[in-house]
Amino acid sequence: MDIVLLQAIINGVLLGGLYAAYSAGFSLVFGVMGVVNLAHGEMVMLGAFASYWMFELYGLDPYLCLPLSATLLFAFGYLVQRLLINRMMGRPHIMSYLLTFGIHLIVANTAVKLWTHDFRTVTTAYSGSNISLMGLTLPSARLVTFGLALAVVAALWFYLNHTENGRAIKATAMDKETARLMGVPIHHIYALTFGIGAAATGLAGASLSPITVIYPEMGLEYTITAFCVVVLGGMGYMPGVLCGGLILGVTQSLATTYATAGISMAMSFFILFVMLLVRPKGVLGRGLAA
Amino acid sequence: MEISRKVLRPVLAFFLVVALLPCIIDSDYLVRFSAAILLWIGMAGCWNLMSGYTGYIDFGPVVYFGIGAYITGISMSQYGWAFPAALALSAFVGVLVALPMGAVTLRLKGAYFAIATFAFAETLKQIILEFDRTFGVSFFQGSHGITLPLTAHDNTFFYYWIMAVTTLVTVAHLYIEGSRFGYGLKAVKDSEKGAQSLGVNTFAVKLGAYLTSAGFLSIFGGIEAYWISYITPADVFHVHKTVQMVIMTLLGGMGTLAGPAVGASFLTIISEILGETFVEYYLILVGAIVVLVVMLLPEGLMGAYRDIRRRTGAGPKRRGGRKP
Numbered sequence: 001m002d003i004v005l006l007q008a009i010i011n012g013v014l015l016g017g018l019y020a021a022y023s024a025g026f027s028l029v030f031g032v033m034g035v036v037n038l039a040h041g042e043m044v045m046l047g048a049f050a051s052y053w054m055f056e057l058y059g060l061d062p063y064l065c066l067p068l069s070a071t072l073l074f075a076f077g078y079l080v081q082r083l084l085i086n087r088m089m090g091r092p093h094i095m096s097y098l099l100t101f102g103i104h105l106i107v108a109n110t111a112v113k114l115w116t117h118d119f120r121t122v123t124t125a126y127s128g129s130n131i132s133l134m135g136l137t138l139p140s141a142r143l144v145t146f147g148l149a150l151a152v153v154a155a156l157w158f159y160l161n162h163t164e165n166g167r168a169i170k171a172t173a174m175d176k177e178t179a180r181l182m183g184v185p186i187h188h189i190y191a192l193t194f195g196i197g198a199a200a201t202g203l204a205g206a207s208l209s210p211i212t213v214i215y216p217e218m219g220l221e222y223t224i225t226a227f228c229v230v231v232l233g234g235m236g237y238m239p240g241v242l243c244g245g246l247i248l249g250v251t252q253s254l255a256t257t258y259a260t261a262g263i264s265m266a267m268s269f270f271i272l273f274v275m276l277l278v279r280p281k282g283v284l285g286r287g288l289a290a
Numbered sequence: 291m292e293i294s295r296k297v298l299r300p301v302l303a304f305f306l307v308v309a310l311l312p313c314i315i316d317s318d319y320l321v322r323f324s325a326a327i328l329l330w331i332g333m334a335g336c337w338n339l340m341s342g343y344t345g346y347i348d349f350g351p352v353v354y355f356g357i358g359a360y361i362t363g364i365s366m367s368q369y370g371w372a373f374p375a376a377l378a379l380s381a382f383v384g385v386l387v388a389l390p391m392g393a394v395t396l397r398l399k400g401a402y403f404a405i406a407t408f409a410f411a412e413t414l415k416q417i418i419l420e421f422d423r424t425f426g427v428s429f430f431q432g433s434h435g436i437t438l439p440l441t442a443h444d445n446t447f448f449y450y451w452i453m454a455v456t457t458l459v460t461v462a463h464l465y466i467e468g469s470r471f472g473y474g475l476k477a478v479k480d481s482e483k484g485a486q487s488l489g490v491n492t493f494a495v496k497l498g499a500y501l502t503s504a505g506f507l508s509i510f511g512g513i514e515a516y517w518i519s520y521i522t523p524a525d526v527f528h529v530h531k532t533v534q535m536v537i538m539t540l541l542g543g544m545g546t547l548a549g550p551a552v553g554a555s556f557l558t559i560i561s562e563i564l565g566e567t568f569v570e571y572y573l574i575l576v577g578a579i580v581v582l583v584v585m586l587l588p589e590g591l592m593g594a595y596r597d598i599r600r601r602t603g604a605g606p607k608r609r610g611g612r613k614p
Contacts, residue, residue: 030401034401036401036405084581091588094347097347097401098540098580099584102576103581105574105580106578108573109573109577110570110574220529224408228409259424260423260424263416265412266413266417269416272405273409273413276398276402276405277397
């Protein structure tokens with residue numbers, strides 16, 4: 001096979017892993033609560049900034065910050081759900097989009113006030129280091145993130161299927177009234193779900209910090225990509241995010257290699273649009289459809 | 291179709307004041323500022339026509355604004371069309387694009403409709419940005435944008451154009467408030483299946499509202515393009531225009547006649563006071579307003595006003611099954 005094509009595909013797969021890492025939380029929150037979280041990208045941003053400041057102030061390696069980012073974001077997510085979004089649960093879905101959009105504006109612009117519009121990077125010893133293999137280049141940091149994405153999805157899947165709380169979350173997603181009758185504290189479960197989604201997202205955000213530029217307004221772009229990934233893979237279906245991430249990543253990488261980066265953006269939206277019309281349950285047909 | 295005098299009177303009074311305003315004030319700044327408020331009232335009204343009444347949340351109305359801006363820009367700068375003709379073409383193209391788009395996306399529901407409309411707006415923005423480079427032509431000018439012929443007209447000219455279109459949007463609202471078509475839209479919001487079973491052609495009413503909204507937004511896009519005389523895809527397709535329309539309507543009250551006007555005036559004035567220097571504070575404040583409105587006033591300022599009137603016994607008795 002052509003080496004350029006192969007490299008493009010590998011880049012796409014690695015990019016797809018990155019997408020999957022930060023879309024898993026979005027999918028979880030939608031699947032359990034039907035909330036389209038428009039502040040999702042802000043959680044990526046907060047996770048990335050947590051890791052950035054730890055690196056800047058204490059010289060801590062970004063990968064050692066993963067637990068810290070995850071814990072902080074868990075607390076943030078739990079509180080946001082408990083104090084704000086829980087009150088929207090019986091109301092029309094538009095209210096939850098608007099509410100999370102309001103949170104997006106508050107968080108993103110407070111971050112601009114605190115940290116200015118500057119683009120920041122975390123430059124570690126291994127930033128920009130590559131593994132060469134038969135003429136192909138594999139950026140090491142992206143490989144790590146790819147592995148992390150697999151781990152996050154696997155952990156979420158395991159948690160949902162094999163723990164008491166995970167089963168309570170699944171039960172609430174299936175039928176919240178019955179779950180409540182069975183003694184599931186659904187308000188706590190909702191908050192826990194959002195917290196876990198936020199923690200996974202913050203973790204992904206922290207692992208992004210050695211790879212990409214970080215700035216307070218980066219969130220919206222990540223929210224949009226998470227949308228695409230989750231629609232492609234099937235809303236609320238956890239392994240779907242890997243599938244959606246890979247499709248989107250490879251498509252974008254091929255479009256960037258053989259056309260332009262701008263076209264690759266148009267391509268992803270076009271795919272999203274067509275998928276919504278043709279297969280709203282995702283390529284695997286396992287997602288939730290309205 | 292009948293509209294009660296109680297509704298018609300304040301609307302007529304409002305437009306009388308608006309029509310006379312430029313004759314009374316002689317500050318160019320105030321005319322420009324009032325025109326901006328009117329433009330937002332009209333645009334939020336367009337969003338309200340579709341999403342406020344049907345409950346289908348459109349996250350990509352800006353696409354028609356952008357289409358209108360580009361059609362006006364291209365037909366005036368490259369083909370030398372007159373301004374009114376360019377606006378007519380904009381409206382025509384806007385509706386022409388909206389017809390298949392609406393027919394396809396209106397089959398989706400809830401979040402899926404919202405995401406699809408959003409995706410369409412972003413796709414079109416990217417296509418216009420990349421079209422020339424990809425096909426090696428010089429038509430949309432990509433990110434360089436289009437410069438329109440310099441206008442010899444002052445702000446008052448644009449004020450009256452915007453006023454005319456905003457008036458038409460208001461007439462469309464009045465029509466909805468008192469016609470079978472409007473009852474059909476409201477029925478879709480309350481229960482689409484129920485409406486269908488009572489013989490409402492829900493698809494037709496939804497599409498009707500979508501096309502009306504798209505047509506007016508295209509004209510607004512055209513007017514703004516000529517007014518500021520320079521357009522780029524990033525500006526005219528900016529997601530913040532959508533956001534403004536949504537939030538203004540939400541703040542005023544979705545699916546009400548006065549809602550967009552109240553919300554648009556309030557937010558435009560706040561943003562003017564806080565100005566460019568405090569733009570982050572403005573956005574934080576808007577975020578806080580959105581959160582508060584959603585939590586405390588789900589029916590917007592107009593809903594709160596109605597409740598107060600009712601509680602003090604001044605307003606009409608609440609009819610129908612909504613819980614107090």
